[in-house]
Amino acid sequence: MTLTTAPRGTFDLMPQQALVWQWMESKIRDVLLSYGYGEIRTPIFEHTELFQRGIGETTDIVEKEMYTLTDKGGRSLTLRPEGTASVVRAYIQHKLYGQAPVTKLFYIGPMFRQERPQAGRFRQFHQFGVEMIGEESPVADAEVIILAHDLYCQLGLTALEIHLNTVGCPECRQEYKAALTSALEAEAEALCSTCRMRLVRNPLRLLDCKSPTCQEVISRVPSIHNYLCADCRDHFDQVTTLLKQVGVKYKLSPKLVRGLDYYTRTVFEVINNDLGAQNALCGGGRYDGLVAECGGPAVPGVGFASGIERLFTTLEQQGKIPELASGPQLYVLPLGEELTVVAFELATALRRQGFSVEMGNGTKSLKAQLKTAHKAGAVYTLILGEDEWRERQVTLKAMADGSQKRLPASGLLEEITELVSPRGPKVPLREE
RNA sequence: GUGGGCGUAGCUCAGCUGGUUAGAGCGCCAGGUUGUGGCCCUGGAGGCCGAGGGUUCGAAUCCCUCCGUUCACCCCA
Numbered sequence: 001m002t003l004t005t006a007p008r009g010t011f012d013l014m015p016q017q018a019l020v021w022q023w024m025e026s027k028i029r030d031v032l033l034s035y036g037y038g039e040i041r042t043p044i045f046e047h048t049e050l051f052q053r054g055i056g057e058t059t060d061i062v063e064k065e066m067y068t069l070t071d072k073g074g075r076s077l078t079l080r081p082e083g084t085a086s087v088v089r090a091y092i093q094h095k096l097y098g099q100a101p102v103t104k105l106f107y108i109g110p111m112f113r114q115e116r117p118q119a120g121r122f123r124q125f126h127q128f129g130v131e132m133i134g135e136e137s138p139v140a141d142a143e144v145i146i147l148a149h150d151l152y153c154q155l156g157l158t159a160l161e162i163h164l165n166t167v168g169c170p171e172c173r174q175e176y177k178a179a180l181t182s183a184l185e186a187e188a189e190a191l192c193s194t195c196r197m198r199l200v201r202n203p204l205r206l207l208d209c210k211s212p213t214c215q216e217v218i219s220r221v222p223s224i225h226n227y228l229c230a231d232c233r234d235h236f237d238q239v240t241t242l243l244k245q246v247g248v249k250y251k252l253s254p255k256l257v258r259g260l261d262y263y264t265r266t267v268f269e270v271i272n273n274d275l276g277a278q279n280a281l282c283g284g285g286r287y288d289g290l291v292a293e294c295g296g297p298a299v300p301g302v303g304f305a306s307g308i309e310r311l312f313t314t315l316e317q318q319g320k321i322p323e324l325a326s327g328p329q330l331y332v333l334p335l336g337e338e339l340t341v342v343a344f345e346l347a348t349a350l351r352r353q354g355f356s357v358e359m360g361n362g363t364k365s366l367k368a369q370l371k372t373a374h375k376a377g378a379v380y381t382l383i384l385g386e387d388e389w390r391e392r393q394v395t396l397k398a399m400a401d402g403s404q405k406r407l408p409a410s411g412l413l414e415e416i417t418e419l420v421s422p423r424g425p426k427v428p429l430r431e432e
Numbered sequence: 433g434u435g436g437g438c439g440u441a442g443c444u445c446a447g448c449u450g451g452u453u454a455g456a457g458c459g460c461c462a463g464g465u466u467g468u469g470g471c472c473c474u475g476g477a478g479g480c481c482g483a484g485g486g487u488u489c490g491a492a493u494c495c496c497u498c499c500g501u502u503c504a505c506c507c508c509a
Contacts, residue, residue, distance in 0.1 A: 307509030
């Protein structure tokens, strides 16, 4: 059983689906490149410590979701559970801060978290994400949010919500945390057990607890917006102003805090409410302390990560996945075993001219082979039967309307070139 | 890690309160057309009914255990 089943929470992408993924990936790359982001490909695993330091020791990801292994040299390595830490590590390692004031990078690839799978959640899943490092202006926050918005628009998606909030800087957040804690301690009895834990360890995370009784208590608690310092207040106002300026709609979500420790000031999510319980298509925000925390200079950063499986589901729901035909241009169809060799030569010659060509099994009937060609989505079939081959001719049949005509094998290439253009590169003919 | 649903043909699923050789649709293969696909008709192949144990004269059906899967909680993409 285990031998013939992909591990829990993982899946195979079969050829038809892989076409769709290639399509999504190329769209994503097009948009990100046009916004000035360069692709970075980092290792799929890193030193465990990077994630512990970067993401935060008390986060769920680090506490219970990492795939960690010890290699033969005794090093602790971890399959990356997210992309930002690796990008920041590479940024520091390659001293990109010395090359330009602002660095704009994107990544796309698999991530790994050991959680129980459910709708929209996998153990190996795929994300793309952007990181803009070195820019502290709110313009950067706005650019990143608008990029996410525009990218989804480019893909044809509608009815998505942008949820926006700020979690302040370490200073004003500390004040807010204190206020929050004292406000909640009086009512600690009414909170759920995990929230009572959070009250001590990370009171901010308590805000988005889904338990109705907790929410009832939380609804009476002061908002972080009353505790922001002047700079954070100003920063957030400018972000919202910029979004309004370019007509990007958002919802203010004062209880949005996000689960990774590195966020400062702006945090946001893009939500698709039709996705089920795991409805975040993308999440991100500003992380002004992360680069320093990871051993680099004190430079600010902002970015987001977007789930590709969830993007796929959303595209599917909204009917935005185009037909991606994959049938061969030509289907060479020999009748009888003797002509199979001739057909094989012909198919090879056509492939070397860049045409996509499939070939039938010459021991099967014409009818059976035509059926196969039809199912494969062939545009034309080339029938190689004894009758025509006696005169060194083949029958070219258009599958769309069934029309067909005989052609001399010698002039075949010219005829075909007029009908279809090659999909692939020409292989140079070898010199005799 | 916790809880609920579901595991029957390649796929989607019937199979009532246990009762002889386990079914349908789609797909696949072949034939109806001595060399012509799509539509139609006919036939065929294909199942240790998730695995193991138990109850019973008898289990796909009832009970237990395990495995897988799915949804939800926690949390997140």
